[in-house]
Amino acid sequence: MQIVSCPSCGAEVKFRSAASVMAVCEYCNTRVLKEADAVRDLGKISSVLEDYSPIQIGTSGVLGGRPFNVVGRIQLRYDAGMWNEWYLMFDDATTGWLGDASGQYMITTLRQPESALPAFESLRAGQQYKINNEHYTAADVRTADCIGGQGELPFKAGDGWQARVADFRRGSSFVTLDYSDEGPPALYTGVPVTLESMQCQLLRDDEQIKQSAGRYRGKLDKLDCPSCGSPIQYLPGMTANLVCHACHTQIDASSPKVEVLAAGESVERQRFTLDLGASGKLGNQEFTVIGAMRRADDEGTQWTEYLLYGPRAGFTWLVETDEGWSRANVLDVWPTWDGGSTATLDKAEFEKLYTYGSVVTYAAGAFNWRVKAGDRTRVAEFKRQQVSLAAELTDEELTWSRSTPLAFDQLKAWFGTSVHGSAPVSGPKLAEQAGRYKRSAKNFIIVMLVLNAIPLLASMDNGGFGAQFAYSMLGALAIYLPAIFLDSIDKQ
Structure with a gap:
């Protein structure tokens, strides 16, 4: 020295x-x-x-x-x-x-x-x-x-x-x-x-951290939005990038003086199945929902991702889609993938399902990176039995995550009354119901045209075919267009 x-x-x-x-x-x-x-x-x-x-x-x-x-x-x-x-x-x-x-x-x-x-x-x-x-x-x-x-x-x-x-x-x-x-x-x-695997000594405890930073690290605290005053729950030292749920303002809470990154516009409050701030016990670990964002793929299909944090377990994700729920974690050990149809993790091969683009349509709460509506990623998904892998690529970063299915009843057991709604319709039943109004409308129109075939042929002799055909088409549209609308409501 x-x-x-x-x-x-x-x-x-x-x-x-x-x-x-x-x-x-x-x-x-x-x-x-x-x-x-x-x-x-x-x-x-x-x-x-x-x-x-x-x-x-x-x-x-x-x-x-x-x-x-x-x-x-x-x-x-x-x-x-x-x-x-x-x-x-x-x-x-x-x-x-x-x-x-x-x-x-x-x-x-x-x-x-x-x-x-x-x-x-x-x-x-x-x-x-x-x-x-x-x-x-x-x-x-x-x-x-x-x-x-x-x-x-x-x-x-x-x-x-x-x-x-x-x-x-x-x-x-x-x-x-x-x-x-x-x-x-x-x-x-x-x-x-991990700090445990390295047998670290002379680490700062919670009180020492609070003395230097003013708050406890990793324990939920509240910060008033500088734009509208709404309270935002976040984790000091872990989630400095905040999005106000009320006005959508982006906030950087990493510096001593909170910085407003983007003046948000007032947005209609989004409804989530799982409340921000909800706490539950996943296994033997306590977790709190600190952030939520909605994403959509190239075809407009939407899903919701909830960021959870546990003081001893770190970050994890819950993902809600039309087909059900899953739990996902970011991988430290990456799969082997050469861009082909399979990826290998822990000597197990996962088959590639599809690739698609995704965009963030809404975000609220606290995150450990800066997120905003409009952020885009390219996703490749793989599956082996009930386990899925996802590679998410932006211009600057590639990450891998692994997810497993989660029963809705298990979600209710973890979070109780903080869970709203009922279990989603999924699997064969969902496929059966998709587009049901349009199918019914098509069948009805076919029957109607068959019944009107004889009057249409007869109208050709007296010169009224054009008018009769136009009435038939208007009737078909009057049946089919509401069916399209009802299917869109059904999908939502």
């Missing part, structure tokens, strides 16, 4: 890692550059925003039998959210990074590339690339702004510094290419982790 004096305030600044070139003074936020025989003042860096992460400088853990300590952090923001990157120093003097986003964690360490790496401008989410002689799928491609820093870092960073990064997946393997500096990108490889 090397201890120097801050050039700005004179306080002690510690460099624990020989690889660190910059440290942030914890007293005055000055960026201190370590040079060969001196230190230099690089100016101030912004403090991190409301700090809800349980991790802090000094947190320790073990990865694969290798102890590590957290020695630094940068905070990054992109157009749909923000995340932390914690700088780690292992006991063997090597270093790594711990990504921290919405309660999900990923550890990566620097590796030497074995071949040329693709250019940042050529990368597209969802495409496959060969990295170190293995094929990986691009999970997301982003440019993010540094908005704060702490501790020591292996490079010079500050306000205005941008990170250009791309993440890749192959099963449980994870690769990050960092294009932030000039020259070839840096290659990092890693795996998804």
Whole structure:
């Protein structure tokens, strides 16, 4: 460890890692550059925003039998959210990074590339690339702004510094290419982790987090909409992107001063089967409904997705369609899929059903990414017996989720009176009822035309065929058009 004096305030600044070139003074936020025989003042860096992460400088853990300590952090923001990157120093003097986003964690360490790496401008989410002689799928491609820093870092960073990064997946393997500096990108490889699996020590508890951030992390709180004053329930430190259910205003609650992102227009209150704020016990875990959004496919078919959060279990989804309910979770370990008709997960093959476009038509509540009406994704769905997989692709990101059917009676048992309506008609019965009014109308029109055939033929002799035919067509339309309307009501 090397201890120097801050050039700005004179306080002690510690460099624990020989690889660190910059440290942030914890007293005055000055960026201190370590040079060969001196230190230099690089100016101030912004403090991190409301700090809800349980991790802090000094947190320790073990990865694969290798102890590590957290020695630094940068905070990054992109157009749909923000995340932390914690700088780690292992006991063997090597270093790594711990990504921290919405309660999900990923550890990566620097590796030497074995071949040329693709250019940042050529990368597209969802495409496959060969990295170190293995094929990986691009999970997301982003440019993010540094908005704060702490501790020591292996490079010079500050306000205005941008990170250009791309993440890749192959099963449980994870690769990050960092294009932030000039020259070839840096290659990092890693795996998804949990704080429990790393046996983390010196984590901040709820009271410490509340003292620094003003609220408890991950516990429901209320925020008044800056536009209309309606209360919005959200999870501090977990769901900073809010959509007011009353006026549709988008709100960023990640900064100390709530920021209105888009002045919402007054909208008719949507009716949901499951109330926002409803709490239930799924298995042995408590969950609360914190967000809801409606989506539609290319043909206009709509469904509703509810975002749930549990203090110990994290995020999960409930999906409501015309055919019933299902429960879905985002996958940390990805299926293997080459774009063909099957995807493989846990040595099981899933058959591809269809691909379609989807658009968000309505959103309300709290989310762990920025969502708004009009957001579009491309979806590919796969199925094996009762289990379904879905790959959802945007211009910047690809995600995979797995879902299983959920009985309506089970939903009622979990949430009780917060569930409205009855079980949806599904399966053969739904198929049988679809278009029933039009079918009845067609049959009636055929019978009517058969009965009118003789009068129509007779009218040809006296010159009244045109008028008689027109009356028949008007009668058919008078029967068929209401049937179309009734079928549309039936579908809704």
